[in-house]
Amino acid sequence: xxxxxxPASVSGSPGQSITISCTGTSSxxxxxxxxxxxxQHPGKAPKLMIYEGSKRPSGVSNRFSxxxxxxxxxxxxxxxxxxxxxxxxxxxxxxxxxxxxGTGTKVTVL
Amino acid sequence: QVQLVQSGAEVKKPGSSVxxxxxxxxxxxxxxxxxxxxxxxxxxxxxxxxxxxVFGTANYAQKFQGRVTITADESTSTAYxxxxxxxxxxxxxxxxxxxxxxxDYWGQGTLVTVSS
Numbered sequence: 142x143x144x145x146x147x148p149a150s151v152s153g154s155p156g157q158s159i160t161i162s163c164t165g166t167s168s169x170x171x172x173x174x175x176x177x178x179x180x181q182h183p184g185k186a187p188k189l190m191i192y193e194g195s196k197r198p199s200g201v202s203n204r205f206s207x208x209x210x211x212x213x214x215x216x217x218x219x220x221x222x223x224x225x226x227x228x229x230x231x232x233x234x235x236x237x238x239x240x241x242x243g244t245g246t247k248v249t250v251l
Numbered sequence: 252q253v254q255l256v257q258s259g260a261e262v263k264k265p266g267s268s269v270x271x272x273x274x275x276x277x278x279x280x281x282x283x284x285x286x287x288x289x290x291x292x293x294x295x296x297x298x299x300x301x302x303x304x305v306f307g308t309a310n311y312a313q314k315f316q317g318r319v320t321i322t323a324d325e326s327t328s329t330a331y332x333x334x335x336x337x338x339x340x341x342x343x344x345x346x347x348x349x350x351x352x353x354x355d356y357w358g359q360g361t362l363v364t365v366s367s
């Protein structure tokens with residue numbers, strides 16, 4: 142099972158919107174609406190931001206949104222803020238009770 | 252409030268095994284699905300496997316098949332991950348996480364260093 146493909150880095154200015162892509166295959170992202178997204182600050186455990194493709198856990202800002210088209214899922218951060226600077230990873234169910242993470246994306250707020 | 256508390260850092264020799272624990276509080280581990288995820292230095296997250304304690308069944312990523320064993324003790328609300336035949340590439344922070352729709356609660360991470 143290969144890791145899902147994410148861009149290594151994405152940057153934006155405060156207030157702008159950015160989108161992080163997560164490309165898998167028809168065996169994972171394309172087959173299930175079970176993509177989740179995680180934010181991770183240096184030295185910290187990951188934090189769930191989006192689950193089941195587009196759902197936000199309680200307490201997560203509505204500036205974060207998720208979507209999917211075919212084998213590619215996306216995370217959009219609108220109204221970019223300094224505190225959004227972190228690493229972001231996607232994860233998809235891959236069948237047979239297994240999961241696969243993405244390669245990770247570093248978000249920089251300019 | 253669910254909390255997952257992991258055991259402390261470990262230093263291991265190549266070829267040996269390590270067993271990391273993950274104790275749940277604020278709920279009963281029997282009703283959880285617990286996954287183990289690792290992160291090598293400067294690298295991304297990597298899913299290793301999961302267990303559903305109430306069923307006692309575990310599933311593993313193909314990469315770790317035969318080398319990892321995930322178990323759970325319902326009486327102590329603790330999950331375990333044992334990785335054998337350690338090599339330098341296994342140096343990483345190992346996390347346990349509860350799986351619902353996504354991985355919603357995470358342990359603090361356990362650093363395992365493999366070095367001769």
